Amino acid sequence: MTLRHSREAAYSGQAGLPTWVRFAAPVVVGILLIALWVLVVDVLKIAPRMVPGPAAIGTELALRIGIIRDDMLITGANAFIGLLAGALLGIVLAGFAAAARPIDGMFAPLVAALAVVPIVALTPILNTMFGASSQFGRQAVAAIAAFIPVYINVLRGLRQTRPVHRDLLRASGATGWQTFRKLTLPTALPYLLTGVRIAASLAVISALVAEYFGGPADGIGTAIATYAKSGRAALAWAYVAGAIAIGLLFFLVTSLLERLVTRRSPV
Amino acid sequence: MTAIDTATTTPTIPAVKASGVGKTFPTKGGDVVALTGVELEVAAGEFVSLIGPSGCGKSTLLRLIADLDEASTGILEIFGKPARKARLDQDYGIAFQQSGLLPWRSVGANIALPLELHGVSAADRSARVSELAELVGLTDFVDRYPDQLSGGMQQRVAIARALAEHPRLLLMDEPFGALDEMTREYLQSELARIAAETGAAVVFVTHSIPEAVFLSDRVVVMSPRPGRITDVIETGLGTNRAEALRESPEYFAKVTEVREALHGAPVERANER
Amino acid sequence: MRRWTAVAWGAAGILAVAVAWELYKFLGPADGFVVGAIAGETGSGVMLLPRTHDRAMPHLWDMVARLFESTSGGDTPPLIVSVASAALLTLGIAAVGWLIGVAVGMLLGLAMQRWRLVEWGLLPWIVVSQTVPLIAFAPVVNVIGNQIDRGGFPWPQWVSVAVIASYLAFFPVAIGALKGLGSPDRIHLDLMRSYAAGYRSTLLRLRLPAAVPYLLPALRLAAANAVVGAVVAEVSIGMRGGIGRMLIQLAGQGSSDPAAPWGPTFGSIALGLVAAGSVALVGLGLRRYRRGEATA
Numbered sequence: 001m002t003l004r005h006s007r008e009a010a011y012s013g014q015a016g017l018p019t020w021v022r023f024a025a026p027v028v029v030g031i032l033l034i035a036l037w038v039l040v041v042d043v044l045k046i047a048p049r050m051v052p053g054p055a056a057i058g059t060e061l062a063l064r065i066g067i068i069r070d071d072m073l074i075t076g077a078n079a080f081i082g083l084l085a086g087a088l089l090g091i092v093l094a095g096f097a098a099a100a101r102p103i104d105g106m107f108a109p110l111v112a113a114l115a116v117v118p119i120v121a122l123t124p125i126l127n128t129m130f131g132a133s134s135q136f137g138r139q140a141v142a143a144i145a146a147f148i149p150v151y152i153n154v155l156r157g158l159r160q161t162r163p164v165h166r167d168l169l170r171a172s173g174a175t176g177w178q179t180f181r182k183l184t185l186p187t188a189l190p191y192l193l194t195g196v197r198i199a200a201s202l203a204v205i206s207a208l209v210a211e212y213f214g215g216p217a218d219g220i221g222t223a224i225a226t227y228a229k230s231g232r233a234a235l236a237w238a239y240v241a242g243a244i245a246i247g248l249l250f251f252l253v254t255s256l257l258e259r260l261v262t263r264r265s266p267v
Numbered sequence: 268m269t270a271i272d273t274a275t276t277t278p279t280i281p282a283v284k285a286s287g288v289g290k291t292f293p294t295k296g297g298d299v300v301a302l303t304g305v306e307l308e309v310a311a312g313e314f315v316s317l318i319g320p321s322g323c324g325k326s327t328l329l330r331l332i333a334d335l336d337e338a339s340t341g342i343l344e345i346f347g348k349p350a351r352k353a354r355l356d357q358d359y360g361i362a363f364q365q366s367g368l369l370p371w372r373s374v375g376a377n378i379a380l381p382l383e384l385h386g387v388s389a390a391d392r393s394a395r396v397s398e399l400a401e402l403v404g405l406t407d408f409v410d411r412y413p414d415q416l417s418g419g420m421q422q423r424v425a426i427a428r429a430l431a432e433h434p435r436l437l438l439m440d441e442p443f444g445a446l447d448e449m450t451r452e453y454l455q456s457e458l459a460r461i462a463a464e465t466g467a468a469v470v471f472v473t474h475s476i477p478e479a480v481f482l483s484d485r486v487v488v489m490s491p492r493p494g495r496i497t498d499v500i501e502t503g504l505g506t507n508r509a510e511a512l513r514e515s516p517e518y519f520a521k522v523t524e525v526r527e528a529l530h531g532a533p534v535e536r537a538n539e540r
Numbered sequence: 541m542r543r544w545t546a547v548a549w550g551a552a553g554i555l556a557v558a559v560a561w562e563l564y565k566f567l568g569p570a571d572g573f574v575v576g577a578i579a580g581e582t583g584s585g586v587m588l589l590p591r592t593h594d595r596a597m598p599h600l601w602d603m604v605a606r607l608f609e610s611t612s613g614g615d616t617p618p619l620i621v622s623v624a625s626a627a628l629l630t631l632g633i634a635a636v637g638w639l640i641g642v643a644v645g646m647l648l649g650l651a652m653q654r655w656r657l658v659e660w661g662l663l664p665w666i667v668v669s670q671t672v673p674l675i676a677f678a679p680v681v682n683v684i685g686n687q688i689d690r691g692g693f694p695w696p697q698w699v700s701v702a703v704i705a706s707y708l709a710f711f712p713v714a715i716g717a718l719k720g721l722g723s724p725d726r727i728h729l730d731l732m733r734s735y736a737a738g739y740r741s742t743l744l745r746l747r748l749p750a751a752v753p754y755l756l757p758a759l760r761l762a763a764a765n766a767v768v769g770a771v772v773a774e775v776s777i778g779m780r781g782g783i784g785r786m787l788i789q790l791a792g793q794g795s796s797d798p799a800a801p802w803g804p805t806f807g808s809i810a811l812g813l814v815a816a817g818s819v820a821l822v823g824l825g826l827r828r829y830r831r832g833e834a835t836a
Contacts, residue, residue, distance in 0.1 A: 017656060017657060017660075021657065021660065022660045025657060025660035025661035026660065026661055026662075026663075026664040026665060028661065029661040029662060029665060030665070033665075050680055050683040050684045050687060051684065102549065105545070105546065105549030105550070105552075105553075106549050106550070106552050106553030106556060107553060108546070108549070108550065108553075109546070109549070109550030109553055109554075110550070110553045110554065110557070113809070113812075113813060115764065116760070116763070116764035116767075116812040116813060116815065116816035117764075117808070117809045117812035117813065118767050118768040118771045118772070118808050118809075118811070118812055119768075120768065120771065120772055121771055121783075121784070121787055121804070121805055121808035121809070122805065124787055124788065124790075124791030124801050124805075125791070125801055125802065125805055127791070128595070128596050128791065128795075128798065128801070129590035129591060129596045129597060130590050130591070131591070201670065209772045209776075212678075212772060212775045212776040213775055213787070213788065213791075214788065214791060221776075224679055224680070225679045225776055228679035228680045228682070228683055229679060229683075231683070233680070233683075236679070236680055237680070240680070248668070251668075330730075333730075333734055334733075334734075335730050335733055335734065354733075354734060354736055355736045357735070357736060359734070361730075361731070361734045363727050363730070363731075365725075365727050367725070367727040367728055367730075367731050369728065369745075369746070369749070369750075370831040371749050371752075371828050371829040371830075371831055380735075380745070381735050383745075384735050384737050384741055384745065385735070412831055413831075414831055
């Protein structure tokens, strides 16, 4: 056994790269990208006018942090509500689908179709249904987008219990509820968190993109479109930075949750 | 094996010659000596088994011979050349415990893979494939895909593939380890026949004593921590490896001898697992 | 037989959605259900149930009937024809974006698989690039494109749309290629080494075929993403002729012609299905390379 381990170790070391390189490499790439950016924009001045340098964006960001934060809150809240609603819906429906084959059969093609359909295209219609002054259309789009990966992953997770474990619980005379509590739920939990992690990014992107399709005149996406059209490049990019911040926040928090849960129950 | 006949025009170069071969794997907890001080010579056409408990380095030794890993110390020559050169020259064929067939290729295309890689023409390839398919008794299955075959049949395809380029040396790493006993005995007889027909030397890794005795001219007994050769036993069972041999007293005697050599190995818990 | 049962269940699912729509429209409150509304202030409060009057939720048969009426009165062609031609334009742009994305993704995947240092350096950025809504800068891409165009290098608007679509499409391909190219078993790699096969023949004979089961879902996802990217980019850029623009336009007239926006909505749904379906056809052609999935 030790031999096998050592052989694998020998193989991963074959590239001859020490471990710290793994962390240094992306940092170096990031620094190189920023250096290239500064070089093209600020030093050589060969970039199109719509591409300002990082310094210009930073200044704008610091200057307008107030209004940018307000719009970030609106888009972020839409994404969060969408994520929450979509995840809940995904869990509940996946529970039904796991319990009853016919429901699974009815949902399967709908979910498969939903997964490849541009969901943001529903925004205008949702806006008519709920009123154009409501954020609901955006939240609903985020919710539908978030629903899909959660549903798919939870359903997969609920079917992931191993026969040997099921046999073990059956042999110990466990009730259906006990089996669910002790086996099905812990097995499915990491899958749920993976689904939520994927859904988080989708919810942010959908909530933001939905703003291009009408509704109230607020939010990050609306601001980016407005300032890009009016030529205020640095401000538009500052808003893009705000959008990136929301995306990163959602990604990091959900990744952290996923890691915590996966560590506790290794599959 | 036998004394070299002076009338033979070519002097016999050993298929494998290892002197002072060792292998050390670096790990986080320090270096692990997988193999040390291996002295071994396998004559052309000879069938040699490497046997020993897990961790005795028998697979490592085979991988060194195949130049899949490089020896840390010592000299390893295959037909008188360095292992790397022998690999580049395609002097050996190899088969593993898993058949390692490519699932998207038919049986014929799997056998032809090494030929294809080395630029053999399509006509020659198909001729060689039917030859090999016949040799391993799979003529009717050339167009099937690996997932349509039983484990034993897959392993026969792997052996045919290993033989594709007429290697003078066949390296086998527990090729029958994952098969049931009946298939296993059948394939052992087949392998004995094929080895005799092709005249290739064979280095055969196994952890089954009867298998090693039944197939080999010599059984090399190894032991772990650090992996090394502790004994070499000549079976002297001759060239006829018919099924009847499995019932013969001299076969049983050799099985006992190998078993004693294995258990007598001065290593505590040599047979854990 | 099993396939037909699946189709039947799927049809039942779609039917159930249609029935739910009409049922809710019949039973639900005409002006929706709002909690926390402030009297006299439109848009206040949270609407929990949508409005069900015909302007907000047209009947299904009205949506279908509208498809065969002229697009915007007069001699204009039936809505379904306009929708189809707009969808085809968007599909074409999405296809270009898909191709660019697949090419870039494959190159990235190949490079990352070949050199560990490249993987370590790029992979975190590639992952981050997809978790941040960079599609937000679609409008910026358009303005940059216009500047390039004015600078003498022809850059029509649709190229910007394709570039944005490719940005969404490359990611699954890069990840799928990296995973798939690295998927061959140790034993297969050993075998290729024992054949003294170089990088190129190992790539062609082993890594690429082994990557097919990973690449197919990636390509399908890339197609879906390219469609989303194209539709969104059209809207945010304001490109004419595509389905996205049509959607916005007809939604603007929604109060007077409530069934009209459903035409392009159905169109974009069909668009996504056609794009993913085309990739599935590619998968059918590569069925041989998916045998490994069954036996593992």
